[in-house]
Amino acid sequence: MRTEQPALPLPATPLHPRKRAIIVGASSGIGAALARRLAAEGWTLALLARRFDRLTALAEEINTAAGEIRAVPYMHDVTDTAAVPDLLKQILADLGGLDLFIYNSGIALPTGFRHYDFEKDLEMTKVNYIGALAWLDPVASLFQSLGSGHIVGISSVAGDRGRVKNPAYNASKAALTCYLEALRNRLTRRGVHVLTVKPGYVATEMTQKQKGLFLVASPEKVAADICRAIRRRKQTLYTPWFWEWIMLIVRHIPSFIFRRLNF
Amino acid sequence: MNSKLTYEKFLPLENFGHSLRTPAYLFRPRDAEDILTAFKLARENGLTVTARGAGRSYNDAAINGGGIVLDLQQMNRILAWDPTCGLITVEPGVTICQLWQTTLPDGWWPPVVSGTMTTTLGGCLGANIHGKNNFRMGTIGEHVTEFTALLPSGAEVTCSPKKNGDLFRAMIGGFGMLGIFTSITLQMKRVYSGLLNVRAWGVPDLKTHLAEIEAAAPEHNYTVGWLDATASGRSLGRGQLHTADYLAEGEDPAAAQTLRVEYQTLPDKFFGVVPKSLLPLLMKPFMNNLGVWGVNTAKYLLGARQKTYRQSHAAFHFLLDYIPHWEIAYGRGGLIQYQSFLPKETALEAWTEMLTLSQKRGIPSYLGVTKRHRPDNFLLSHAVDGFSLALDFKVTDSNRTRLARMLSEFDEIVLQAGGRFYFAKNSETSAETARRFLGEETLNRFRALKKRCDPHFVLESDLYRRIFGEQQ
Numbered sequence: 133m134r135t136e137q138p139a140l141p142l143p144a145t146p147l148h149p150r151k152r153a154i155i156v157g158a159s160s161g162i163g164a165a166l167a168r169r170l171a172a173e174g175w176t177l178a179l180l181a182r183r184f185d186r187l188t189a190l191a192e193e194i195n196t197a198a199g200e201i202r203a204v205p206y207m208h209d210v211t212d213t214a215a216v217p218d219l220l221k222q223i224l225a226d227l228g229g230l231d232l233f234i235y236n237s238g239i240a241l242p243t244g245f246r247h248y249d250f251e252k253d254l255e256m257t258k259v260n261y262i263g264a265l266a267w268l269d270p271v272a273s274l275f276q277s278l279g280s281g282h283i284v285g286i287s288s289v290a291g292d293r294g295r296v297k298n299p300a301y302n303a304s305k306a307a308l309t310c311y312l313e314a315l316r317n318r319l320t321r322r323g324v325h326v327l328t329v330k331p332g333y334v335a336t337e338m339t340q341k342q343k344g345l346f347l348v349a350s351p352e353k354v355a356a357d358i359c360r361a362i363r364r365r366k367q368t369l370y371t372p373w374f375w376e377w378i379m380l381i382v383r384h385i386p387s388f389i390f391r392r393l394n395f
Numbered sequence: 396m397n398s399k400l401t402y403e404k405f406l407p408l409e410n411f412g413h414s415l416r417t418p419a420y421l422f423r424p425r426d427a428e429d430i431l432t433a434f435k436l437a438r439e440n441g442l443t444v445t446a447r448g449a450g451r452s453y454n455d456a457a458i459n460g461g462g463i464v465l466d467l468q469q470m471n472r473i474l475a476w477d478p479t480c481g482l483i484t485v486e487p488g489v490t491i492c493q494l495w496q497t498t499l500p501d502g503w504w505p506p507v508v509s510g511t512m513t514t515t516l517g518g519c520l521g522a523n524i525h526g527k528n529n530f531r532m533g534t535i536g537e538h539v540t541e542f543t544a545l546l547p548s549g550a551e552v553t554c555s556p557k558k559n560g561d562l563f564r565a566m567i568g569g570f571g572m573l574g575i576f577t578s579i580t581l582q583m584k585r586v587y588s589g590l591l592n593v594r595a596w597g598v599p600d601l602k603t604h605l606a607e608i609e610a611a612a613p614e615h616n617y618t619v620g621w622l623d624a625t626a627s628g629r630s631l632g633r634g635q636l637h638t639a640d641y642l643a644e645g646e647d648p649a650a651a652q653t654l655r656v657e658y659q660t661l662p663d664k665f666f667g668v669v670p671k672s673l674l675p676l677l678m679k680p681f682m683n684n685l686g687v688w689g690v691n692t693a694k695y696l697l698g699a700r701q702k703t704y705r706q707s708h709a710a711f712h713f714l715l716d717y718i719p720h721w722e723i724a725y726g727r728g729g730l731i732q733y734q735s736f737l738p739k740e741t742a743l744e745a746w747t748e749m750l751t752l753s754q755k756r757g758i759p760s761y762l763g764v765t766k767r768h769r770p771d772n773f774l775l776s777h778a779v780d781g782f783s784l785a786l787d788f789k790v791t792d793s794n795r796t797r798l799a800r801m802l803s804e805f806d807e808i809v810l811q812a813g814g815r816f817y818f819a820k821n822s823e824t825s826a827e828t829a830r831r832f833l834g835e836e837t838l839n840r841f842r843a844l845k846k847r848c849d850p851h852f853v854l855e856s857d858l859y860r861r862i863f864g865e866q867q
Contacts, residue, residue, distance in 0.1 A: 144857070
C-alpha cells in the first residue's frame with residue numbers, strides 16, 4: 133500500500149531477530165551519536181529530524197557500515213504535531229514493530245539575562261515539551277498494549293531548578309522530566325521501562341555558541357551512558373555521572389541563596 | 396467487529412515455536428463483511444493485511460509486523476455437511492479438530508491432516524499441508540472441490556479445479572497473499588472404523604530408514620519415520636518407522652463405538668500418573684544436547700522391536716497434541732523447524748551430509764521426522780517424488796548466529812541436490828533460495844496473479860516480504 137518505497141529493513145526471523153527503535157531528533161548531537169551506537173549494537177532504527185539531507189547521510193553511513201538496511205530516515209518537524217499519528221503508524225509498518233522510543237529533540241534559545249521573549253519561549257516549549265507529548269502519548273499507549281518497550285526522554289539537568297538564564301528552557305525540561313516520571317509510574321506495572329536522561333553540558337550544536345560552559349562531555353560518551361542505562365532499565369540517568377552529585381547540591385541550595393546567584 | 400485502528404489492538408503475535416514475536420493490529424472478523432472492513436481500514440491507513448488461523452506455522456507466514464492481522468478463528472461455522480457423499484463446506488476458521496469431530500461419527504475422516512488438530516482449514520489450505528499419507532493422497536488441496544475467497548478489491552471469487560483453475564492452484568499454497576478464503580468445500584475420506592492398524596519397528600541407519608519408508612509406503616495408507624538426529628557414525632539416521640492402515644468394512648466389530656468422538660481421546664496422563672500438562676516442565680531439563688541424546692537412545696532401544704497394535708485415528712495422527720504446549724519445553728528462545736524435500740535419488744547423500752554437519756557444529760536437531768512424498772500441480776509447491784526430513788532446532792541467544800550459518804549451508808546442500816522447501820516451516824529461506832527452487836517462471840506466474848488479485852499489495856505478510864519483497 134506504500135506509494136513511495138524507501139529502502140526498508142528485511143522482516144525479522146527467529147534467527148535474525150530485530151530490535152527496533154525510533155530516535156526523534158537524530159540528525160546531530162546526542163541523537164546522531166545514539167543512532168550510530170544503537171545501530172552498531174544491532175538495532176534497526178527510524179531516524180527523524182527536520183534536516184533531511186543530514187539524516188539521509190547518517191542513515192547511509194549506518195547502512196553501509198552494517199552491510200544491510202538498519203536505518204531509515206524520515207523528515208519530521210516536531211512542532212508539526214498533527215503529523216505524528218500517521219508517521220508513527222508508517223514507521224511501525226516499515227520497521228515491523230517498536231521496542232525503543234527516544235525523544236531527543238530539544239532547543240535552547242537564550243533570551244539574555246534581563247530580556248523576555250515569548251516567541252522564543254513558545255518555540256522552546258513546542259520543541260522540548262509539546263513535541264514530546266505528541267509522540268510519547270501514542271507511544272505510551274502502544275507499549276502499554278504490547279506490555280513491553282523502553283521509553284527514553286532526553287531531558288536535562290536544567291530541568292532540576294529554575295535558573296536566571298533561560299527560564300522557559302528550564303521549565304520545558306522540568307515539564308518533560310515530570311511527565312516522564314508520571315509515565316514511569318503508569319507504565320512500570322505494564323512492563324514498560326521509562327528512562328529520564330539528564331545530561332550536563334554536551335558538545336553539540338546547541339551549546340556551540342554558549343559561553344561559560346564547564347565539564348563539557350562528548351555526545352558519544354553520553355550515548356554510551358544512555359545505552360547502558362537502557363540495558364540496565366535505569367530510571368533516571370545523569371550523564372556524565374558527576375552531574376548526579378552536582379545536581380544533588382544544586383537542588384538543595386536554599387532559595388534565599390539561589391536567587392542571588394547568576395548561575 | 397470493532398473497526399477502529401487503535402493501539403489497544405496492537406498486540407505481539409508469535410509463531411508456533413515461540414521463536415518470533417512481532418506486533419500487529421489484531422482483528423477478529425466474524426464474517427466476510429468484517430474482512431472487507433479490514434481491507435478498507437488497511438487502504439485508509441496505508442497498511443497491509445495478513446490472514447492468520449491458529450498460528451501454527453513455524454515461521455512468519457501469519458505474522459505481519461506493524462500491519463493488520465486478521466485472526467479468522469471466529470469464522471468457524473460448518474456451513475454444510477452431507478454424510479452420504481462426504482462433502483463438507485466450512486468457514487476458514489474451522490479447525491481439523493472440529494472437522495473430524497463432525498464427520499467421524501458418520502464414518503468420514505479428513506483426507507489429509509496435520510500433526511496437530513488445532514490448525515484451521517484456512518491455514519491448512521494457505522500452506523497446502525501434507526500428512527503422513529502424502530505419497531498416496533497428496534496435499535489437502537487435492538481434496539478441495541471448491542472454495543470462495545475475498546480479494547482486496549472486495550470481489551469474491553469461486554474456484555475449483557475446473558473453474559478459475561489457475562487461481563485454484565495458486566491460492567492453495569499461496570499463504571493468503573492473493574485473497575482470503577471465506578468458505579472451503581472438502582471431500583472427506585470414508586472410514587469403517589475409528590481405529591487404525593499400526594505397525595512400528597526400528598531402523599538402524601539412514602540408508603535402511605529411507606529404503607524401508609520407500610518399501611513400506613506403497614503397501615500402507617500412512618507411513619512416517621522418527622529420526623534420531625543425535626545418533627552418529629554407523630547409527631546416523633537411525634529411528635523408528637510407523638505405518639498405519641484403515642480397517643476394511645466389517646473388520647472392526649465395534650465400529651459404532653470406535654467411530655464416536657469420545658473414543659478418540661488422547662491420554663491425559665503419562666505412565667499412568669504424570670498429568671500431561673506438567674510434561675513440558677519435566678522435559679525442560681532434558682532439552683540440551685546430552686539430555687536429548689539420552690532420551691533418543693532410550694526411545695530408539697525401546698522401539699527397536701517390531702510391534703503391531705490398533706490405535707485411534709486421533710492418537711495416531713495428532714502426536715503434537717499429546718503434550719499441550721510442548722513448545723515451551725524449548726525454553727525462552729523457542730524452536731524453529733527446518734524441513735527439506737529431496738528427490739529419492741539424492742536424499743541419502745544430502746541428509747547424511749546435513750546430519751553429520753549439524754553434529755560437527757554441536758547443534759544437533761532434537762527431533763527429526765521423515766515422510767514419503769509425491770509431486771503435485773500447485774503453483775508454489777514444496778512437493779517432490781522423494782522424501783522430506785523435518786528437523787526441530789532449539790534456538791538460544793548463543794546459538795542463533797551459528798544456527799543461521801548452518802541452515803544456509805543446509806539450503807545450499809538441498810538446492811544442489813534438487814530439493815525444495817515448504818513455506819509453513821522454514822523461517823530463514825531467502826528470496827534467492829526461493830527463486831532457485833521455484834524457478835523464475837513460477838515466481839513470475841505468481842506475481843502476475845498477485846497483480847491481478849491484489850494490484851495494490853494490500854495482502855502482505857512478513858513471509859511474503861521475505862520471499863517476494865526485494866523483487867516487486
